Amino acid sequence: MLTLNGFVKGEVTDYKQWTDNEFSITVKADIGPYVAGQFTKLALQDENGEWLRRAYSFVNSPNHALGRKCMEFLIIDVPNGGLSPKLAKVNIGDDIYVGDKPSGFMTLAEIPSNATNLWLLSTGTAIGPFLSILGESETQQRFEKIILVHAVRTKQELVYQALIEKLLQQYNGKLVYLPIVSREQHPGIMSGRIPQLLKDSSLMNAVKISPNKQNSFFYLCGNPAMVHDTRDVLIELGFEKHLRRSPGHFSFENYW
Ligand SMILES: Cc1cc2nc3c(=O)[nH]c(=O)nc-3n(C[C@H](O)[C@H](O)[C@H](O)COP(=O)(O)OP(=O)(O)OC[C@H]3O[C@@H](n4cnc5c(N)ncnc54)[C@H](O)[C@@H]3O)c2cc1C
Ligand SMILES: NC(=O)c1ccc[n+]([C@@H]2O[C@H](COP(=O)([O-])OP(=O)(O)OC[C@H]3O[C@@H](n4cnc5c(N)ncnc54)[C@H](OP(=O)(O)O)[C@@H]3O)[C@@H](O)[C@H]2O)c1
Structure with a gap:
């Protein structure tokens, strides 16, 4: 090389x-x-x-x-x-x-071992690393539920539908996909922004899963304003930022 x-x-x-x-x-x-x-x-x-x-x-x-x-x-x-x-x-x-030297800490190895429910919250192109994680057989074996949230401006930006369909079948009920569109209204697709939908429990109601401190972990990725506002909501809900020296419930990667 x-x-x-x-x-x-x-x-x-x-x-x-x-x-x-x-x-x-x-x-x-x-x-x-x-x-x-x-x-x-x-x-x-x-x-x-x-x-x-x-x-x-x-x-x-x-x-x-x-x-x-x-x-x-x-x-x-x-x-x-x-x-x-x-x-x-x-x-x-x-x-x-x-x-030639890839890097980043938004990986399976960084998730605390008690987490059995994994929430993957993304905006725009930041669904990419979550699809990468979902492509690992370890993800399917390790978690009981994985909630993939993808928030975009328009329905057209809900990319990789065929791959997501394949993953849903492969995960056999363990994976839940929740698309969100913010600038259009479509029947059957949630409308709005991640932080507000988390704050008013719409996200939890839509997937019929309530996160808790015992078994849940969140990765947030994409627009830094979404990451910032979602962190605030998670903290309000009692979750703590994850640090290696002090295991918590969420971690994030800003795209700019
Ligand atoms: C860890 C990490 C991973 C990233 N992965 C991706 C990725 O997989 N795909 C990707 O498209 N970008 C990704 N980005 C962003 C990417 O590095 C560039 O910033 C982006 O392509 C814009 O570069 P540019 O030179 O065209 O624009 P610049 O001249 O650098 O302009 C930057 C501006 O573009 C906007 N912007 C940057 N990235 C995005 C984005 N992804 N979506 C919407 N608006 C954006 C913001 O307003 C930002 O201030 C990532 C960034 C980081 C830090
Ligand atoms: N020229 C065009 O037609 C066009 C079209 C698309 C994108 N772009 C460019 O592409 C870039 C944006 O790309 P993108 O649409 O992938 O990313 P984005 O602006 O980050 O939007 C993705 C999703 O994140 C949401 N979001 C934005 N701020 C948020 C916040 N504070 N909290 C929670 N959610 C938030 C957006 O909701 P909201 O819709 O409510 O903001 C949208 O649903 C910009 O540079 C833009 O100029 C241009």
Whole structure:
């Protein structure tokens, strides 16, 4: 594996467009090991030869059928962004640079051993690392219930429906999927924002599961304002932030 400033040259092997500004790319690159829920960096050069590098979470588990050197990323093309509009324009066969040392603590290993109910709360592209975690057989064995919440602006942004359907079947009743759309109304789809829906118990009522301090753990990921407001609600409900030296009930990853 030839590395240059911590990056390995890889190749774009697939591209899927979900909406006008959301897409997934598949990349092949000989990077170092990673675990489900982690992220690496992608890098491209701009017009002046300057490197643009940003963090992106794996959507796949490293143990998927295609092997860990084949990886998938779900990306939003941020208007006037530095790197994401360039990633939106890549073609299959293009070179892409991938950080060779993935990292991140939003993993199975960080969840306290007493947790049997796992709540995965995401906005936008942050469903990616949760799909990675759900791709691990350990997740299916270890937890009694897993609640996957995905909050987006529009129904079109409820991505990976086929994969989620497959996971629901595979998890055989252990997995509950709760999509939320904030800027449209659709029959049968919850409307609103995660913190408020948690505060007024709508989330719990919808999945018919009440979290408690004995067996529940929450991962929050995505929009930092959602993470901030959800933390506040969880604390109000009596849950505590998880620290390795002092096990708690929730942990999070901000995307910006
Ligand atoms: C640990 C980690 C994992 C990440 N994983 C992903 C991922 O899997 N997919 C992904 O698309 N992005 C992810 N991001 C965000 C990503 O690193 C970039 O910030 C994003 O692609 C924008 O980069 P840019 O250069 O185009 O925009 P910049 O010029 O850097 O503009 C940044 C602004 O874009 C907006 N923004 C950034 N990321 C997002 C996002 N995901 N959704 C909505 N708005 C956003 C915010 O307003 C932010 O202030 C992750 C970030 C972190 C820290
Ligand atoms: N040009 C376009 O048409 C277009 C379309 C989509 C996205 N974008 C760009 O893409 C980026 C946003 O992408 P995104 O839609 O994936 O992410 P996002 O703005 O984080 O929205 C995802 C979800 O998070 C919710 N949210 C926002 N703030 C929250 C808070 N404080 N608490 C709880 N929930 C909150 C949103 O609800 P709300 O809807 O209530 O905010 C939405 O349901 C921005 O850069 C935006 O400019 C552009």
